[in-house]
Amino acid sequence: MALISENIGHYYKKNQWVLKDVNICLQPGEVLGLSGYSGSGKTTLARILGSYIKPKEGQVMLDGKKIVDIGFQPIQLIFQHPEKAVNPKWRMRDILTESYVPQQDILDKFEIRDEWMNRWPIELSGGELQRFCIVRALNPNTKYIIADEMTTMLDAITQAKIWYELIQICRERSLGLVVVSHEKSLLNRLCDRIYDVKKNSYASAV
Numbered sequence: 001m002a003l004i005s006e007n008i009g010h011y012y013k014k015n016q017w018v019l020k021d022v023n024i025c026l027q028p029g030e031v032l033g034l035s036g037y038s039g040s041g042k043t044t045l046a047r048i049l050g051s052y053i054k055p056k057e058g059q060v061m062l063d064g065k066k067i068v069d070i071g072f073q074p075i076q077l078i079f080q081h082p083e084k085a086v087n088p089k090w091r092m093r094d095i096l097t098e099s100y101v102p103q104q105d106i107l108d109k110f111e112i113r114d115e116w117m118n119r120w121p122i123e124l125s126g127g128e129l130q131r132f133c134i135v136r137a138l139n140p141n142t143k144y145i146i147a148d149e150m151t152t153m154l155d156a157i158t159q160a161k162i163w164y165e166l167i168q169i170c171r172e173r174s175l176g177l178v179v180v181s182h183e184k185s186l187l188n189r190l191c192d193r194i195y196d197v198k199k200n201s202y203a204s205a206v
C-alpha cells in the first residue's frame with residue numbers, strides 16, 4: 001500500500017511556486033525524511049501528503065487510489081504544536097479515545113499516566129500532550145504517519161524516547177512514516193531516505 005505523490009506542484013500566490021514536480025514514493029514500513037531550509041515547503045508538502053491541502057498540480061495516491069475525505073483517514077498527521085491539534089473543551093480521555101481505544105501497553109510505551117485522563121489539555125505540558133496526539137494517531141487503521149516537527153519543542157531525552165517507541169511501532173505494524181524536520185542530524189538518525197524539498201531530490205541517510 002504505497003503512498004505516492006505524482007508531479008505535485010503548489011503555490012499560495014498565483015504562479016509563485018512553493019513546490020514543483022514533487023514525486024515521492026513511500027512504502028509501508030519505510031521512514032522518509034523531508035528536509036529543506038525554513039520556508040522551502042516542508043510543511044506544505046506534509047499537508048498535501050496528509051490531504052489537508054489540495055495541490056494545484058498533481059495528486060496523492062494511496063495503494064493506487066485517490067484518497068477520499070470521508071471516514072477515517074489512513075494518513076495521520078502529527079503537528080509541532082499539540083495544543084492546536086486538540087479540542088480544549090474535551091478531557092484527555094475523550095481526546096484519546098475519539099477514534100479507537102488504545103491498549104494499555106501502548107499507553108505505557110509513551111508513559112501516559114492514568115491520572116492525566118480526567119485533565120483538560122491546558123493542564124498538561126506540551127510533551128505530555130504530544131504523547132496523547134501520537135497515540136491518538138496510531139489507530140489500527142492508520143497506514144501512514146506524517147510527523148511535522150513533532151518533537152521540536154521537547155528536551156533531548158524525551159525526544160529520543162518518543163522516536164524510539166514510534167519507530168518500533170511503525171516497523172512492527174509496517175506503517176510508513178514521514179519525518180519533517182530542519183534538523184539534519186535527527187533525519188540522518190531516523191530515516192531510511194531523505195527527500196530535500198527544495199532540491200527535489202533524494203539523498204541517502206548517512
Ligand SMILES: Nc1ncnc2c1ncn2[C@@H]1O[C@H](COP(=O)(O)OP(=O)(O)OP(=O)(O)O)[C@@H](O)[C@H]1O
Nearest residue numbers: 012013018036037038039040041042043044045182
Ligand atoms: N497559508 C499560506 N498562505 C500563504 N503563504 C503560505 C501559507 N503557508 C505557507 N506559506 C508560504 O509558503 C512557503 C513554504 O512554507 P512552509 O511552511 O511549507 O515551509 P517550511 O519548509 O515548512 O518552513 P519552516 O521550516 O520554517 O516551518 C513559505 O514561503 C511560506 O511563507
